[in-house]
Amino acid sequence: MSKANYLVIDASTEACSVALQYQGNITSLYELCPQSHSLRLLPMIDELLKNAACSLDELDGIIYGQGPGSFTGVRIGIGVTQGLAFSAELPVVGVSTLQAMAQQALTTYGETRVISAIDARMSEVYTGYYEADDNNIMQPKTAERVLPPATVKQHYIDTVSLDMNNLPYGVGTGWEAYKADLEQLKHNEGEPELLFPHAQAMLIIGAVAFSQNKGGEAENAQPVYVRDTVSWKKLPGK
Structure with missing residues (x-):
């Protein structure tokens, strides 16, 4: 550094x-x-x-x-x-x-593929998908969006060809706030360790x-x- x-x-x-x-x-x-x-x-x-x-x-x-x-x-x-x-x-x-939270996941847990999801209130989440580059910086692979939780899965299938058999790591408050819609999109179970x-x-x-x-x-x-x-x-x- x-x-x-x-x-x-x-x-x-x-x-x-x-x-x-x-x-x-x-x-x-x-x-x-x-x-x-x-x-x-x-x-x-x-x-x-x-x-x-x-x-x-x-x-x-x-x-x-x-x-x-x-x-x-x-x-x-x-x-x-x-x-x-x-x-x-x-x-x-x-x-x-959102990028900073993905960077935390890389630094703390070695996760190189991360979806960040923050509770945006009004039944929406702020979300973005990130992957580590050659310099160990998490880079956005999609534009950051605010979405209804029920549409997040299809959004990532359409934008990054999300593989449901090889899920990324999840960070942020959105996963617990909208568990029914989002839980199936990350490989770490339960409420994320990294919320903020x-x-x-x-x-x-x-x-x-x-x-x-x-x-x-x-x-x-x-x-x-x-x-x-x-x-x-x-x-x-x-």
Whole structure:
């Protein structure tokens, strides 16, 4: 991995996660804190930097979770990224939430074929299929989509010729939320071990992107929602 110094920020799901690569060492903090990202993210970053005796101007860039995931969480993470990057004049790189989870599966369990599925609410899942390349980076083999769970199987049969006799590994909250529709599409049984993305996995992907000169200016940090519109359904009697 690159010897450059990077800060990683992710608040795209129920998890709040930060990581730091500084002077060849990697440290990280991870918390499950639904609806508390705006309160926890900056203190976590501050703690990480202080413990490493690292200042923002010593960094070479910031890597951020671009989504898909919680609309509010993604915006919080990108807002913090932009604020820090502007103040220290740092380039930024966005990393997909779904790709990061696939990368975790490769790093932790050696899984080279992964379907990520995150509960997108409104009876839908955010999903993507990934395979490891020659550099051990999980690469998307389909566009990331938001789909009704009942259509996911046919989607992967059509797009990647999913072999039901040689199933990939599954990560994310979608598998348990929509078990009846999705369980048959992964080889690991039950609720996945990996439910949320971790900043350390984003570091691996983001560092490669920086090495390929893909860093951009802070003002260009943008969320990837996948779902273009949100419709709210009133409950009966409301």
